[in-house]
Amino acid sequence: MIPIDDSPIVRDGKSLILAMDHGLEHGPVDFEDVPEKLDPSTVFETATHDAVTAMAVQKGIAEGYYPSYEDDVNLLLKLNGTSNLWMGEPDSAVNCSVDYAAELGADALGFTVYGGSNHEIEMVEEFRDAQEKGREYDLPMVMWSYPRGQGLKNDTKPSTISYATRLALELGADIAKVKYPGSKDAMAHAVKCAGDMKVVMSGGSKTSDYEFLSTVEAVIDAGAKGLAVGRNVWQREDPTRLLDALEKVIYEEETADAALEATE
Numbered sequence: 001m002i003p004i005d006d007s008p009i010v011r012d013g014k015s016l017i018l019a020m021d022h023g024l025e026h027g028p029v030d031f032e033d034v035p036e037k038l039d040p041s042t043v044f045e046t047a048t049h050d051a052v053t054a055m056a057v058q059k060g061i062a063e064g065y066y067p068s069y070e071d072d073v074n075l076l077l078k079l080n081g082t083s084n085l086w087m088g089e090p091d092s093a094v095n096c097s098v099d100y101a102a103e104l105g106a107d108a109l110g111f112t113v114y115g116g117s118n119h120e121i122e123m124v125e126e127f128r129d130a131q132e133k134g135r136e137y138d139l140p141m142v143m144w145s146y147p148r149g150q151g152l153k154n155d156t157k158p159s160t161i162s163y164a165t166r167l168a169l170e171l172g173a174d175i176a177k178v179k180y181p182g183s184k185d186a187m188a189h190a191v192k193c194a195g196d197m198k199v200v201m202s203g204g205s206k207t208s209d210y211e212f213l214s215t216v217e218a219v220i221d222a223g224a225k226g227l228a229v230g231r232n233v234w235q236r237e238d239p240t241r242l243l244d245a246l247e248k249v250i251y252e253e254e255t256a257d258a259a260l261e262a263t264e
């Protein structure tokens with residue numbers, strides 16, 4: 001872990017990372033209800049909102065679309081990813097080098113590690129190479145810390161999520177992105193296990209405005225430092241309104257109720 005409070009992907013100690021790597025991870029199915037979002041420019045437009053500290057994309061999307069947004073959006077280049085077509089034990093192919101991410105203008109790096117997978121050993125070795133190379137460019141490393149695999153039937157149970165944050169700290173991540181463990185107390189424990197490293201919550205599938213903002217409120221109360229979210233923002237009809245509310249809950253530490261009322 002290195003100090004990252006001066007990084008462009010951090011605002012007042014917190015981050016709101018807008019993720020759009022779903023076309024690879026889940027396939028076009030995530031865009032069925034919002035076909036206009038198949039055009040990555042529409043999500044880059046959303047990422048120009050002040051609340052968003054970085055947009056997380058894969059290399060091909062960065063190559064094709066980031067040049068038009070480099071003045072307005074900070075880039076988090078995801079270095080590995082897997083498609084939903086892959087049916088083996090959880091694994092993630094490294095498809096971009098740190099050198100090339102830096103050339104594309106990355107402000108930060110992203111890397112998935114599936115602790116507990118039969119491929120954990122190789123993934124951790126690949127993470128080592130990326131993390132150490134990233135240090136040469138002073139690029140913060142965000143770990144998608146997602147324990148899963150044959151031996152892990154429940155990937156959101158509290159003990160799994162606190163192991164996920166601790167694993168990220170020990171392996172040298174600067175931010176751990178983890179799933180919500182189901183309660184504020186469990187999140188607070190996961191944050192404690194991360195020491196001084198920042199923990200952000202992964203968004204998950206789309207829920208109601210109130211449900212999502214209440215979970216974010218709980219996570220911030222638990223000491224987490226923000227969000228890395230995709231579908232809960234860009235699958236909405238009006239992503240800007242939700243980002244207005246998220247800005248209040250994350251940076252101003254307002255309640256979900258107050259944020260919703262203020263943005264009605």
Ligand SMILES: O=P(O)(O)OC[C@H]1O[C@](O)(COP(=O)(O)O)[C@@H](O)[C@@H]1O
Nearest residue numbers: 019021022025202203204229230231
């Ligand atoms: O592996 P999972 O749980 O299917 O989800 C992976 C997806 O979730 C994310 O980590 C976060 O996106 P969401 O907020 O839409 O869940 C994406 O970066 C990634 O594409």
